[in-house]
Amino acid sequence: MSASKMVIVSNYSYEQDNYSLLGPQTAATIVEDNTDYECNVLAIGRDFDKKLAKACIAKLLDGSKPIVGFGHLAERRDLYDLARELKEEGAVTILGGPQSNVNFLGEVDWQQYDHRFHGLKDAFTFAIHGPAEQLIPFLNSDDGQYQQVNGVLYWANGEYIVNPENKWDEANLKRIRWDNIYGIGADGPEPIKVNSVQVLHQLGCPYAAKKTQVAVDYPTNVHNKPFGKTGSITIDTCGCSFCDVARDKGLAIRLSMDAVLEQIANIPENDDGKKVPFELINENPFPVLRELLENIRARGLDISQINLVARADWLVKGEEKLRDGLSLAQSMDVRVLMSGVGFESFSDTILRNLNKGYTSKTNIEAVQLMRKLKGEYPDSFAYASSDGAIHGFIHPTPWDSADTKRDMYRNIAIYGLDKDILPSTSVPLIIHHACWLADWIRALELKEGITLNRSGSLIEWW
Ligand code: SF4
Incomplete structure (x- = not known):
């Protein structure tokens, strides 16, 4: 006791x-x-x-x-x-x-x-x-x-x-x-009975391990008004400029397969005796998917669903490994849900300011790949918002303009993104005071003599 x-x-x-x-x-x-x-x-x-x-x-x-x-x-x-x-x-x-x-x-x-x-x-x-x-x-x-x-x-x-x-x-x-x-x-x-859980494999993000400099555009709008000035401010960033996780953790630790399997063994079960779905925390899960499934099978762990989160470029590059994992998942009666792909935007201007490291072309390739895989593995693969996926889509942003909206709506219309990709509500750009973008907005405040309100730990640009 x-x-x-x-x-x-x-x-x-x-x-x-x-x-x-x-x-x-x-x-x-x-x-x-x-x-x-x-x-x-x-x-x-x-x-x-x-x-x-x-x-x-x-x-x-x-x-x-x-x-x-x-x-x-x-x-x-x-x-x-x-x-x-x-x-x-x-x-x-x-x-x-x-x-x-x-x-x-x-x-x-x-x-x-x-x-x-x-x-x-x-x-x-x-x-x-x-x-x-x-x-x-x-x-x-x-x-x-x-x-x-x-x-x-x-x-x-x-x-x-x-x-x-x-x-x-x-x-x-x-x-x-x-x-x-x-x-x-x-x-x-x-x-509270949990219906899904998370399993830690990698703490932090490999993309966040790389330091770079990015010139971030002046905003087009602040506090719902046109900003009226143009220019850019160069900031240091490791990973995506808006990502507070990237700045907090970088790439902290990668656990052994044994530790991952022990976590899975402790996941609660559904009424049917299978483990509840779990999200694998690893921003690039494709290289380990087959190995993970093989070990799960070898240990006799009865899982129902693995949720994967990934950057769009790693999804495209990981096609072969994902396909390999899906073949095994199919034979094990396990569903793989791409539960969150970091598209963030379908405008190249906005992706550049977010230092996402890829353009909307990569995002579209990732969308097309997921649709193709759904056709090949209808029971073992899911990716759509109606399947429970919540893909990254940041809107509005301080860089929205007639040009960015035109690019975005054109991509949405041509590729039918509203049918299966876009979440029911988008998330506005959130600037945490300790993410890299906060350095940009503080520099802007000083350079242009403005002060933006803080909402607790967030900087209000909207
Ligand atoms: S948003 Fe995702 S890809 Fe970008 S740095 Fe953060 S964890 Fe990595």
Whole structure:
């Protein structure tokens, strides 16, 4: 019986139930495996009732000293506010997950520029960046000291302290629990049964390992008004300019096949006894698809569906390997869903400003390849939005013009992209304060004497 209890709060999307839970679930598993704490995850969707959320947290803590971790928060201000209130009421609140370091510290030079994002030191007792096992010494200590713990960031005596991080250790990324997730119910926490999960193979992105410089155009529109000036600003970037994951992690770790298989062995099962669908986290999964399926078969793991996410150029280059994997998937009665291809745009101007590294020609080749494969493997391959895929499509952007719209709508019309490729709603370009594009927009502010509002950790250009 565990002596104490702690809770990890995570963002939750009822449409994409697997999406943000891998990090919090990994952390909760590590805590339970290495400390006396029982650790549950409270997954909170948007528009939640704060009073009910706090009641659920209290119930999950069950009288233990309140320690509340926050995992994948998807830049949600309502969850920051929840953390702030809990901290004011005496809880130890810990910020973890992607961008926890830069979100805790705030936007670069915010002390000199008051309109910039001031960080989250008022909402969190401390932040932790890097592997979750860094928390173990803190949880196992009697005095609750976190100041010496690796990976911790905190504020003391008017300055930030940033402790060095441990490296990722595969040993802690093998077994991940999926049976301790709760949602907010009227009478307390209600268990959430996951319908799909994520399996980690590669943390970070190989494209993000390459540093380059890109000249990003001046915006055509800001705050829904024409910007009125032209030019460009050159920035450094590693990977896609809008990608905060790229800047946060680069290419951090690639797990062995053995670790991947152990994660798969722990995936919950559907009523038919097969594992629920899982997304393989690897931005270029095609070279390992056959090997993965062969090992799954050899271990007797009964899986139903693998979801793959990839860049469009790697999909095109990976045709042969994908085809090879699909032949094996067909013989195993496994479905492969291309659940997210990073098209982002069908305008070359916009793709260039995003430093996507390919043009709309590559995007169209990827679309045509997926349609062709669907014809060849009708039962084992899926890719369409009606199959559950949500492909990357960023719109509107600050570079939209009559020319970009003409290019985009022409491609959509010629290739019928609205039938199977485009998501039901597009996502506007989101500029996180610590992605590479943020350097562009801050330089623009200084050069042109403008200030853009911040919405929490995001820079509002719209
Ligand atoms: S958007 Fe995708 S391809 Fe681009 S850097 Fe991020 S993870 Fe890599």
